[in-house]
């Protein structure tokens with residue numbers, strides 16, 4: 466919700482907001498927010514500001530319509546609208562797919578704890594939070610996404626974040642950067658909104674079938690993922706999804722291509738899902754196969770000065786991209 470006192474400049478849960486076009490301060494105008502610099506008006510729908518640069522984003526402010534009968538992008542509504550088979554799939558996916566993976570890696574909660582040990586009550590920005598609320602209630606976590614959802618505080622596009630420079634101590638982006646048109650621009654934007662010495666935690670796919678259709682642009686090899694964060698020093702990094710888990714997913718996706726029929730496609734996904742617990746057992750014995758991993762995770766600290774050079778990245782490659790640690794090192 467927009468804070469009760471929204472005198473200029475507008476804040477959201479104590480965080481200053483900025484125009485995604487020119488980073489000018491915003492001020493409340495009726496039920497909306499207006500940029501003091503360029504005059505753009507941003508709607509606030511059910512307490513959630515829609516801070517999208519209408520000219521540069523793949524999303525248009527009109528997509529978020531609002532008001533009665535609103536049918537715009539949202540998490541948590543699909544489940545109500547879709548058929549029984551889909552509901553069954555999602556229930557099974559939660560049971561089988563979300564079980565403890567056989568490769569453990571540091572998660573977003575550990576990244577928050579790491580930064581909290583350096584700076585009490587760190588300011589955390591979650592980009593692409595979806596329906597997931599990260600952090601404890603007492604943590605200062607602001608969640609953004611391109612769709613409305615129970616955990617989304619503001620609608621924002623990662624290419625042009627609606628916050629002034631240096632607003633956060635940690636940016637979290639889990640399974641997000643494959644879904645943006647220009648992940649390199651987004652990674653720079655993460656650096657911009659981080660305070661000096663701020664941290665980034667990201668998990669991004671390497672070998673994974675297309676998901677979310679048109680909104681699935683890019684994959685990263687381990688060194689490609691490291692290079693994405695070349696404006697950061699690496700604290701720790703590793704493999705996020707094991708070879709076996711991704712094999713099960715890939716088999717399901719391959720079976721889907723046998724027919725375009727909706728029922729078959731859902732059944733094929735289900736078959737892949739049923740293979741997951743079995744094939745996941747291969748994750749650990751095949752754990753040195755970063756070259757066939759489902760994803761990469763990276764935790765790093767914003768660098769002062771020049772980015773890591775490509776020559777240095779290549780030189781450091783040999784030792785760097787194994788499984789990675791199960792826990793973050795002490796800060």
Ligand SMILES: [Zn+2]
Pocket residue numbers: 484485486487488489500501502503504505
């Ligand atoms: Zn503006």
